[in-house]
Amino acid sequence: MEEQQNIRTEETGQKPEAKPTPAPIAKVMERQLFVLSSAPHFKKPANVSLIIWLVVMTLLPTVGFSIYNFGLRPLVVIITGMLSAMVAEELVNLIRRRKLTIADGSAALTGLLLALTLPPGLPLSMVIIGASFAIIVGKQIFGGLGYNIFNPALLGRAFLQTSFPIPMTTWTTPRTIDAITTATPLGSFKFEKILTPYIDLFIGKVGGCIGETSSLAILIGGLILALMRITNWRIPLSYLGTVVIFSGILWFIDPALYPDPVFHLFSGGLMLGAFFMATDMVTSPITNLGTWIFGIGAGILLVIIRQFGGLPEGVMYSILLMNGFVPLINRYTRPKYFGEVKK
Amino acid sequence: MKLKTFKKGVHPAEFKQFSEHKNIEILPVPKEVFIPLQQHIGAACIPIVEKGMEVKTGQLIGRSGGFVSSTTHASISGKIKTIEMIPHPLGINILTIHIVGDGNDDWIELPEPISDWENLSIEQINDIVLNAGIVGLGGAAFPTQVKLNPPKNKTIDTFILNGCECEPYLTADHRLMVERTEEVVIGVRILMKALGVSRAIIGIESNKPDAIDIMTRATEKFWGIIIQPLEVKYPQGAEKMLIDAILRRKVPAGGLPMDVGVVVNNVGTALAVAEAVLKRKPLIERVVTVTGQGIREPKNVLARIGTSFQNLIDFCGGLTDEAVKVLMGGPMMGVAQSALSVPVIKATSGIVCLTDKNYIATKEYPCIRCGACIRACPINLIPTRLARLSQFEKWDDAEQCGVTNCIECGSCAFVCPAAIPLVQHIRIGKMRVAEVQRKQKIEEKIIKV
Numbered sequence: 040m041e042e043q044q045n046i047r048t049e050e051t052g053q054k055p056e057a058k059p060t061p062a063p064i065a066k067v068m069e070r071q072l073f074v075l076s077s078a079p080h081f082k083k084p085a086n087v088s089l090i091i092w093l094v095v096m097t098l099l100p101t102v103g104f105s106i107y108n109f110g111l112r113p114l115v116v117i118i119t120g121m122l123s124a125m126v127a128e129e130l131v132n133l134i135r136r137r138k139l140t141i142a143d144g145s146a147a148l149t150g151l152l153l154a155l156t157l158p159p160g161l162p163l164s165m166v167i168i169g170a171s172f173a174i175i176v177g178k179q180i181f182g183g184l185g186y187n188i189f190n191p192a193l194l195g196r197a198f199l200q201t202s203f204p205i206p207m208t209t210w211t212t213p214r215t216i217d218a219i220t221t222a223t224p225l226g227s228f229k230f231e232k233i234l235t236p237y238i239d240l241f242i243g244k245v246g247g248c249i250g251e252t253s254s255l256a257i258l259i260g261g262l263i264l265a266l267m268r269i270t271n272w273r274i275p276l277s278y279l280g281t282v283v284i285f286s287g288i289l290w291f292i293d294p295a296l297y298p299d300p301v302f303h304l305f306s307g308g309l310m311l312g313a314f315f316m317a318t319d320m321v322t323s324p325i326t327n328l329g330t331w332i333f334g335i336g337a338g339i340l341l342v343i344i345r346q347f348g349g350l351p352e353g354v355m356y357s358i359l360l361m362n363g364f365v366p367l368i369n370r371y372t373r374p375k376y377f378g379e380v381k382k
Numbered sequence: 383m384k385l386k387t388f389k390k391g392v393h394p395a396e397f398k399q400f401s402e403h404k405n406i407e408i409l410p411v412p413k414e415v416f417i418p419l420q421q422h423i424g425a426a427c428i429p430i431v432e433k434g435m436e437v438k439t440g441q442l443i444g445r446s447g448g449f450v451s452s453t454t455h456a457s458i459s460g461k462i463k464t465i466e467m468i469p470h471p472l473g474i475n476i477l478t479i480h481i482v483g484d485g486n487d488d489w490i491e492l493p494e495p496i497s498d499w500e501n502l503s504i505e506q507i508n509d510i511v512l513n514a515g516i517v518g519l520g521g522a523a524f525p526t527q528v529k530l531n532p533p534k535n536k537t538i539d540t541f542i543l544n545g546c547e548c549e550p551y552l553t554a555d556h557r558l559m560v561e562r563t564e565e566v567v568i569g570v571r572i573l574m575k576a577l578g579v580s581r582a583i584i585g586i587e588s589n590k591p592d593a594i595d596i597m598t599r600a601t602e603k604f605w606g607i608i609i610q611p612l613e614v615k616y617p618q619g620a621e622k623m624l625i626d627a628i629l630r631r632k633v634p635a636g637g638l639p640m641d642v643g644v645v646v647n648n649v650g651t652a653l654a655v656a657e658a659v660l661k662r663k664p665l666i667e668r669v670v671t672v673t674g675q676g677i678r679e680p681k682n683v684l685a686r687i688g689t690s691f692q693n694l695i696d697f698c699g700g701l702t703d704e705a706v707k708v709l710m711g712g713p714m715m716g717v718a719q720s721a722l723s724v725p726v727i728k729a730t731s732g733i734v735c736l737t738d739k740n741y742i743a744t745k746e747y748p749c750i751r752c753g754a755c756i757r758a759c760p761i762n763l764i765p766t767r768l769a770r771l772s773q774f775e776k777w778d779d780a781e782q783c784g785v786t787n788c789i790e791c792g793s794c795a796f797v798c799p800a801a802i803p804l805v806q807h808i809r810i811g812k813m814r815v816a817e818v819q820r821k822q823k824i825e826e827k828i829i830k831v
Contacts, residue, residue: 074706075720077806080713080736080794081394081550085801087747143747185748185800252505271753320752325764369767377622377761378635 041236051095087184090269091144097260098151104256105249108213109159113249114168117154123167124150127174145184149173152192152315155250156308156355157199160211169199189362190322191356200355210246217319223247223307225351228298240305249309261314270318273330279304289346297346309341312354324361329365329372337361368372385588387613388627391760391791394550394616394714396589400673400680402553408560408684409697411487415457415688416468416725417443418476422517422523429479435462438490442665445478448514452525453515456481458665458685459488467493471691471710471724480723481688487498492662499572499659504530507659508574514658515665515728519650520544520555520619520791521711526651530576532640539577539643542628543570543652545586545593546612546619547714551730554669555649557682559586559593562653563600565660569652570607572659577645585628589614616714617791621646623760635787645679650731670726672698676705676735685726691733692722704737714792748798755794755804761787765794771805774809781815788812 105113128146132139140146150170157166173195181187200207210223224235224245239245243253252259265272282303289297303309317323317337324333337357344353385491386672405407421424427444437443444454460483470476496502502510512527512572532538543566547555559566574582584601586594588611601607610628622633624646631642639646650668655662673680678699685694691708695701697767701708709716710730726733755765763784771780785808 073708073718073720074738075718076707077789077809078711078713078715078717079796079805080707080709080716080718082798082801085745085747087750088801090750090752090799113589183748185750320750323751324753325753325756325766346467373764373783374756374762376635376763376787377626378632378637378787379784380634 063269082274085349088143090319091109091148093267093269094264094315095144095148095151098155098250100256100259101155101250101253101311102151104253105155105159108243108252109211110214110247112211113154113159114263115163116157116161117151118161118167119163120154120157120170121150123170124153124174128179131175131179131183135179135189140184143184145178146174149191149313152193152250155246156192156196158207158210158247159249160209161199161203161206165199165203165206168202169195172368176311185321186326187357188365190316190319193316193359193362196355197359210234213244213246213252217222223351224302225345228302229345229351235296236303236307240302240358241293245306248308254305257310257314261310264314264318270314270320271323271327271330273327274318274323274334275313277331278332278338278341279309281335282309282341285342286346287340289342303342303345307345307352308354314360316354317358317361322365324365324368324372326369326372326374328374329368331366331370333361333365336364357374385611385613386627386766387706388623388760389616390758390793391564391615391623392758392796393614394517394796396614397550398553398556398589400683401671402556404553404557404680406557406669406682407682407697409686409689409694410487411458411483411829412531412686412689412693413485414460414463414480414482414690415686416478416480416690417454417457417688418468418725418727419444419454420476421454421523421687421727421729422452422469423522424448424528425451426477427451427812429465429477431465431479433462433465436460437462437481438488439546440492440666441490442513442664449658450528452517452527453513453664454479455515455664455666457488457688458483460484469721469724471719471727471730473720495661497658498703500575501569502575502659504576504578508573510658510662511576514654514663516651516654516658517665517728518648518715519654519668519728519731520648521715521729521731523727526647526655529640529645529647530573532577532645536640537643538577538645539581539639540577540629540645541570541574541582542624542639542644543573543582544619544621544624544646544648545582545584545590545597546586546624547590547649548614548616548619549714549732550616551673551714551734552671552712553673554671554682554731556590556593558649558653558669559590559597563596565656566649566652567597567600567604567607568660569654569656570601572655573645573647573652574606578607580606580643583619583628585612586610586625587612587614587618604768614814616793617760619789620760620789622696622789635784665728668726668728668730669813670694670730671732671734673732674705674709674735676702676707677735678702687728688725690722691719691724691726694726694733695722695735698758701735702737705717705735706738707736709734709736715790715797723798733766746802749800749802750798754797758797760791760793761789763788765804765808768800768811769794769802769807772807772814775814777811777815777818780811781819785811785815786819 125146173191177191177194178187227233264270283300286303287300340357425448438459464480467475516526517523
């Protein structure tokens with residue numbers, strides 16, 4: 040109460056009187072249980088955890104398709120990922136003597152997103168290691184929810200990719216196709232120049248990571264989020280748009296060497312990355328101009344990695360690299376405030 | 383007509399239904415009043431009465447203390463009991479004149495009423511406004527005669543009457559437009575004359591269709607007065623937002639409406655001007671909306687300045703048992719009161735009593751950089767960054783990001799999904815930066831000399 044009054048006097052810019060004379064009508068103060076606080080006295084209820092759980096919900100079509108595509112094994116990976124992420128989160132909270140944060144759902148979401156980027160056949164021990172790394176190094180070391188620079192799920196995946204390169208690129212054949220090849224569409228094109236049919240690509244009847252195969256399922260959830268204004272639509276639009284334009288130019292130059300933009304768009308983890316990873320609020324820019332720069336930058340990086348790098352896929356690194364630029368982007372894209380005049 | 387509005391902003395629940403269709407009731411003359419000598423922005427009034435003196439209603443008791451200042455009048459007749467520091471609704475102690483009424487409400491002899499106000503000179507109108515103690519009645523309480531006296535190098539081409547009343551709950555201006563239409567319109571015409579402008583625009587939000595209707599009919603015959611219906615959005619009643627909404631002119635940062643050729647006044651102010659000119663009545667009473675879920679009978683009350691909040695609340699049936707918070711002003715920018723002994727001042731547009739159901743106190747989460755505050759800020763600032771810069775006392779960075787332009791409307795804190803008290807942090811930062819800027823200016827002057 041005292042603190043509040045201090046703030047109030049600060050606000051009016053007046054120095055509090057040295058010895059305030061007691062009010063002559065102080066007797067009227069029998070009801071002094073009024074709540075004192077600084078305006079505004081209205082506010083929408085807090086819904087951070089609601090937002091996070093909603094993102095989890097919109098990933099359900101993707102989870103569902105992965106089960107259809109690969110059988111029950113992805114579900115085991117997903118549950119392992121989510122549980123170990125939540126356990127890691129609470130362990131850190133216990134060590135840091137903080138309140139438990141499991142209810143806000145952010146650890147569950149990180150675990151889920153990580154699992155979706157893993158091959159369905161990855162040994163569960165590695166899933167646990169990846170999820171713990173994502174939470175502890177990706178998020179908690181920076182101070183927990185809201186403070187991390189890099190997308191924790193992608194950081195966890197990057198860690199697994201470097202630590203266990205072979206299991207991370209061992210692909211399970213989907214139940215939905217009877218092909219002998221078990222490579223991902225991107226891999227088959229990069230190393231064998233085999234183009235997968237677009238319809239299979241779009242629906243997701245291809246090999247790959249658990250959650251990345253079906254562009255359709257991702258689009259359903261991703262568009263819901265963007266339409267609800269939970270994610271910023273500028274990020275997927277600029278990211279995907281840049282990929283289409285840049286890869287289109289390359290394709291135009293040499294169609295034999297470079298796949299067409301449609302293939303780029305629906306193959307690999309691009310859809311999942313564009314709608315669920317790049318749009319992570321914490322690790323993407325807060326200004327509108329910044330989100331355009333972020334998306335375009337990630338798009339250019341992606342095509343460069345896919346076409347000129349040693350790896351078939353570049354979604355993870357393109358987003359992580361741009362994550363690193365976000366503080367800088369935020370700093371230099373401050374919008375003009377009302378009535379601002381150039382000096 | 384198409385509804386105009388400004389960019390961004392928020393739309394809180396309106397809660398106007400409690401009092402929007404209730405006629406203004408006159409509060410019986412109170413037994414005692416407490417009249418603070420500072421009820422406006424600028425220099426405090428200088429008391430010209432002493433303890434023990436008898437005063438009459440309408441008598442001048444505080445004279446203007448500078449260029450940006452106003453005057454104060456006794457609002458009841460009686461004897462001055464004390465002149466001392468007592469709590470003011472803004473949360474500070476202010477030198478206040480305590481008058482104990484004699485129960486007669488004897489008015490001082492007012493000057494001759496002026497019916498042919500159209501023949502008054504601009505100076506005469508200014509003089510009347512100053513001597514009637516008229517300040518902006520919307521909440522900021524800026525002395526009106528200062529607004530009417532723009533520097534010679536500023537040309538004013540438009541007068542805007544602010545009938546937005548964008549704060550939830552408040553309905554005082556709404557009722558004035560409906561019930562005292564003629565006088566409000568005369569007030570507008572007097573203000574137009576004082577400013578030498580031929581165009582006046584009255585901005586009213588579309589949630590007051592009866593006011594729009596009645597004001598349109600009342601101004602039909604006056605060429606140059608236009609009614610502009612506006613979309614319902616907060617903070618439309620903020621001067622800068624209103625000018626942008628109606629005229630698409632942007633007041634430069636750090637500037638005043640007169641920089642874009644506009645003067646904005648509130649509905650209540652226009653009525654006070656009309657009364658001061660026509661009846662020569664000083665500003666000793668105003669309409670206060672006493673409302674909220676925490677009051678038994680919400681009402682619009684015409685109350686004498688200096689009446690205690692308690693008196694008004696009793697007149698409205700008292701607080702309910704659930705009432706936990708009493709505000710002066712609306713819930714977005716109002717000031718929470720610790721006691722009901724504080725007096726109604728010229729800027730008291732409403733007394734809003736909230737119950738705990740109104741105020742959902744939720745756990746504060748860390749900022750997840752969702753950008754909701756950025757999408758809400760009408761000034762186009764980055765509230766989350768400003769709040770953090772304030773917390774870490776980075777005054778230079780905060781200044782560079784435009785912290786001093788914050789109008790403290792509270793939209794950012796209202797929308798924040800993490801329940802971070804953004805505007806509260808920014809307010810402190812704004813004050814500190816202003817302090818540093820003042821010091822720098824003084825130092826520069828010293829160096830120049």
